[in-house]
Amino acid sequence: MTERPAFAYVTYIESTPEKVWYALTDPDLTAAYWGHSNVSDWRTGSPWEHRRTDGSGLADVVGLVVESAPPRRLVTTWAEPGEEPPGGPSTVTFGIEAYGGIVRLTVTHENLADEAERAAAAGGWAAVLSNLKTLLETGSPLPEEPWHMPSS
Template identity: 60%
Template sequence: MRRGRERLHYLNPAPIHEIEQRWISGFDRPRLQAISAIKSQAEEYAMTETTSVPTYVYVTYIHASAEQVWHALTDADLTARYWGHANVSDWQPGSTWEHRRVDGSEHVDASGRVVEAEPPTRLVITFEDSDEERPNGPSVVTFLVEPHEGIVRLTVTHENLPNHEMFNGIANGWPAVLANLKSLLETGDVLPHAPWDMPRTNV
């Protein structure tokens, strides 16, 4: 269409839209669907990470035999020395266990059941530190005792924790208990001061 010396052109978008719908979108749609799926999974993972409580794992190496470590984990007199509590049970699968104070009160601060017992390498127990009913059940502690080049690698895994408060508590508690256990087995005596009574310093 002319207007004076100018020639005006008009673009009809309908055919271009039809081409996009008929040809291009067929190739583009899977890519967009994949991107959308990745976005949804990333958002779901981020939400899970912020709300769930992680599993706590602690590994230590002890100059002792697997039998000695197992005995230290299951003997009430020894646990009383390095833990300040006597862990009382016959350590048979299905049996109960109790974490009793040794201050004369015999108050039970934690208890549970023996899930697995494979001396001297594997012990799995439930760990309940309150009477509160938890929808996911009690937390679970696994002791894995592995001979490692003449020494023992002890791995403690504490999972199914109900909240971050308990996670923070055991994150401070387990290293202290296991440091005392290691000292007892390697030197014949516990540390000069109970690690859990020492003031924590921020580095």
């Protein structure tokens, strides 16, 4: 069996594990820096949705909560709504580690379909996590949605 692509991103945020956890799981806060609301009760086995904030209520990503250990670790499956992709859904792991007055947030996105999906994940996570970091450290997200910035 061939190993499928994965992507990992690490950022350091002046915050607490509790605030980072809240920022990842609160629908209103995720809407502020992600452009989507992450909606779930965040219990292991529960469904979650990445819902548009345009009022349509549509979810662009859905999955299950695989592991929930607030405020240190959250693991979810990640797939488009509808049929399960060949090879199963991808998995996203958020690792939250405190160190003094900062947090190391490690996001690992595994079981990606191919290199194109890995490249898309790399660009998407860099933009979203930069916006999350800015929001937690300044109280406001970036003035422009970074995922809309043209690549050079």
